[in-house]
Amino acid sequence: MNWDASSLWQFNVLLLIMLFILAIAAISIKDLVASAVIFGAYSFIMCLLWTAMLAVDVAFTEAAVGAGVSTVLVLGTALHIKRKSKD
Secondary structure: OOOOHHHHHHHHHHHHHHHHHHHHHHHHOOOHHHHHHHHHHHHHHHHHHHHHOOOHHHHHHHHHHHHHHHHHHHHHHHHHOOOOOOO
């Protein structure tokens, strides 16, 4: 079976919808730890989109830096902050 980018448009639309929902959730949520986890999921969905666009080198970088290192650093920082939001 021949899989090209034009035959997977439903998958791409689903990923874009999920990406939009995660972006809105990461911006609007008040808890820093939950926001960091949502940001990690956003980076993972971006990685899938880069893979669907056949940009494997960019997808690998997004997975390593965006979903991996950045999420761990933001989670570590959020866990060390003692201040809670009053909203």
